[in-house]
Amino acid sequence: MAVLDEIEQLIPDLRRYAYALMRDREAGDDLVQDCLERAVAKHGARRPDAPLRAWVFRILINRHRDLMRRAPRAGHLVPVDSLSVEPARPAAQDAHMALRETEAAIARLPEDQRRALLLVALEGATFEEAAAALEIPKGTLMSRLARARAALRTMTGRDGPKAPAPHRADHPRDLTQ
């Protein structure tokens, strides 16, 4: 059936998004499988004019919300100590550390901000799509994204005139300070 083929095309995107949400391959795939089974069972009831992609992501997001309600805190907090960096390292390693910092910071965002940010930044969802998938008005989406981006900036130590680092890319600051 054509709709199922279209949904199949979305699997790689769904897996990427689910992996980023769960930070675990198996758990991410479990979430995608749950989403797909639900989509198969429900696609007959879908309004034909509703965009498929936003609809499938909405199912996945609903499952993720349910999951997080059950196990809200597991693996959510990353000790700040683990984010500290040594001063002198090769550039490649610095870049790697900066990525790890970003990863840890994303993990510490509130769930609703994380879902919204990953949807637009990672999945390239349009404003329309993201608002539909998250079932929120566009104004809410806008402020949610602003909060997420500001928090990410603070947590990765890239905000602030207080300590202007001339080579920010090369020397991510120690978050424990």
Place this chain on the structure above:
Amino acid sequence: MTPDRLTEDELIAYFEDALPPADRARVAARLEHDPEAQAQLADWARQNADIRALYADQADTPVPDRLRAALHRAPPPRRFWPQQVAAMLAVLGVGLAGGWTTHAALQPPPEATRLAQAAISAHDTYVVEVVHPVEVASDQRDHMDTWMSNRMGTQMRPPDLAAAGFTLMGGRILPTAGDRPAGLYMYENADGQRITLYVSHQPSGNSAFQFAGDGTTQSLYWTDDGLGYALVGAMPRDRLKTVAKQAYDQLL
């Protein structure tokens, strides 16, 4: 001409390409004179680059067979999930906690409040279930009604909530702190959103709709003719109330 700073909302909308062309041109013009906003845009672009660098390759790994199979197979695979064990333990925990409360609390919560709490616990336990969200599925409707009526000791028929977009998935029997079990029906809409209707014996008389909630999960409950009902879902109260009214009208 006031050189207003660009607001965060304008910047976000600009950055996400969500502005009509005229507004977009206007923001772009003002942006030229706002180095701070430019720095913020650059930082957001960098955040996006980081996020993509972290996860982009996750879309390139081969899709496991079980995911493709999920699309082309009618019944979901029967697997024993760790989640199920957690759910069983949670039910046990609810039972124990309920028993403890009855003994230890000097002022136990009113019956109806306990009903809502039990209903929310049951909801949170079972809506996340993948393999066994219900004990008896709605395709065995006659069997389910007979079985649940026998176990509950009263006529049990789940309301039809199709007018609100929710279809019945099935039901299950749950232990309670009292001597008679409770029943739980689960419904789902086209978006995969699930709500539950919890039914248990309530000696106290009839009551109007009351709300209870623990943040996102809301419950609307009422008692009627010896039975207590609690409709539970993660949705705004108004919507929950609309669904509850449909249930109420049919259960009269």
